[in-house]
Amino acid sequence: MICCLTLEWLALGVWVGGGLVLIGAVIPAVFNTFGGQELGGLFMTRAFEGFHRFMIGALVVLWVALWYRRWSGDPAMAIGLGEMIVLAGMAVIAGLIIVWLHPTAAALQAQAFAAHEETAKKEAFEALFRTLKPIRWIYMVDLVLGVLLIGIKAKRSLHRDGTLA
Secondary structure, three states: OHHHHHHHHHHHHHHHHHHHHHHHHHHHHHHHHOOOHHHHHHHHHHHHHHHHHHHHHHHHHHHHHHHHHHHHOOHHHOOOHHHHHHHHHHHHHHHHHHHHHHHHHHHHHHHHHHOOOHHHHHHHHHHHHHHHHHHHHHHHHHHHHHHHHHHHHHHHHHHHOOOOO
């Protein structure tokens, strides 16, 4: 059970920590350093694709750990409805991003970079930025859900230890 809980906390650390680092440090650094939309945009596309692999791994760990805790039958490891709903929300949002939104944005980005005439390039970039705006908010919601799940697990561990009434 210690291994299970450790892996859950590690997966949540990757989820929340990775999101915070990408949003708070990598994005500003890339666009303030590379000096261009094309090079910075390509770098960010690759960075998010790498992060998506970590998100998938974290979700697998979290779901397997949830299943294991449920299978163990240990009342101290009980799974609450809130925990299941938050984890399901994280999975749905990650799936939406990874399967639909990110590939759409990557295709629009490639179209914008491939356009040669200024009008077509401008229209393609406008379409890309219209797509990126909601994606940014969706990532933030997913990050908040990860933090919420950390809170749920912390509260459960305090209750289990008898610290809270």
